[in-house]
């Protein structure tokens with residue numbers, strides 16, 4: 223079998239821990255849900271039997287930016303400064319994305335970030 227004969231792993235799956243609080247953990251690209259779970263197991267050290275893979279066609283084109291995940295998909299990330307969840311809320315300024323290259327991205331509340339800038 224040649225590499226070209228294999229299905230391209232371009233289907234996006236959202237992987238979550240089944241017994242946790244069911245918050246999104248990672249977006250994985252794989253041909254099938256089973257492959258996605260195996261891949262997540264290898265990446266994260268998650269137990270294969272305790273993860274769920276949910277098909278996410280809206281992520282097939284690529285992982286959205288951290289800002290889009292928070293603004294359009296309701297995700298949150300841990301604030302780098304205070305450790306609380308940071309996401310979009312109408313009552314607060316938008317969170318600041320400090321580093322989007324690694325996973326999870328480094329994110330901070332606007333207020334926490336402003337405070338850290340003044341007194342690092």
Ligand SMILES: [Zn+2]
Nearest residue numbers: 301304331334
């Ligand atoms: Zn914060």
